[in-house]
Amino acid sequence: QVQLVESGGGLVKPGESLRLSCGASGFTLSDDYMTWIRQPPGKGPEWVSFISGPGTSIYYADSVRGRFTISRDNDKNSLYLQMNSLTAEDTAVYYCVRGRDYYGHWGQGTLVTVSS
Amino acid sequence: EIVLTQSPGTLSLSPGERATLSCRASQSVSSSYLAWYQQKPGQAPRLLIYGASTRATGIPDRFSGSGSGTDFTLTISRLEPEDFAVYYCQQYGGSPRTFGQGTKVEIK
Numbered sequence A: 001q002v003q004l005v006e007s008g009g010g011l012v013k014p015g016e017s018l019r020l021s022c023g024a025s026g027f028t029l030s031d032d033y034m035t036w037i038r039q040p041p042g043k044g045p046e047w048v049s050f051i052s053g054p055g056t057s058i059y060y061a062d063s064v065r066g067r068f069t070i071s072r073d074n075d076k077n078s079l080y081l082q083m084n085s086l087t088a089e090d091t092a093v094y095y096c097v098r099g100r101d102y103y104g105h106w107g108q109g110t111l112v113t114v115s116s
Numbered sequence B: 001e002i003v004l005t006q007s008p009g010t011l012s013l014s015p016g017e018r019a020t021l022s023c024r025a026s027q028s029v030s031s032s033y034l035a036w037y038q039q040k041p042g043q044a045p046r047l048l049i050y051g052a053s054t055r056a057t058g059i060p061d062r063f064s065g066s067g068s069g070t071d072f073t074l075t076i077s078r079l080e081p082e083d084f085a086v087y088y089c090q091q092y093g094g095s096p097r098t099f100g101q102g103t104k105v106e107i108k
Helices: none
Strands: A003-007 A010-012 A018-025 A034-039 A046-051 A058-060 A068-073 A078-083 A092-098 A110-114 B004-007 B010-013 B019-025 B034-039 B046-050 B063-068 B071-076 B086-091 B103-107
Touching: A003 A092, A018 A034, A018 A092, A018 A110, A034 A078, A046 A068, A046 A078, A058 A068, B004 B086, B010 B019, B019 B034, B019 B086, B019 B103, B034 B063, B046 B063, B071 B086
Parallel strands: A010 A110, B010 B103
Antiparallel strands: A003 A018, A018 A078, A034 A046, A034 A092, A046 A058, A068 A078, A092 A110, B004 B019, B019 B071, B034 B046, B034 B086, B063 B071, B086 B103
8 A cells, every 4th residue: 555654854953954755655656746745733734845756847835945855766766855944934744745736645744843 | 825714723512413614715716626634643634525525535424525616614424533633624726735724623
């Protein structure tokens, strides 16, 4: 069955960087759009970015554009999110999600905490 | 950006009762591209409904969605103990994709 496993979260200071990874199994990664969604503590989910199957179509939320970079390695069945210049407002659980529109498959999430 | 406003913020009901959750969009959601999710503590959201009214795979028929344009509703016909959770609506008719702030369904 479809499985998505995120890793790379942790505690960082404001201004620092972090790279999240998502390993996918149970489906062919290159066939699907993939999305990152985050959820700040106690709040609703927030769409962050998505990338098309071949990686040729990429969109970002205004709140992360210019700081975050989404990428994928279809040969490794992996999705990535490079996060630079992190601020406290980026503190959230980050989910790797299959799809572009609505989301039937989510990872378990990885917590990113930005604090001095 | 389409802003989704969910009401009420909290719904206090007993098992067996009917739950009606509302999601209102700041502008029309094209082609009823609206989804509903259920989230329990410590878990990722779970897709319940897409296309405003189509149940996702494995979702019991006590969950139903309706609406179009700017007003959408999720109805749980008879609450089961496992249905007490937070529910979010999400639109995918425009970019960026946006979520509502959630409705918590709690045991009365």
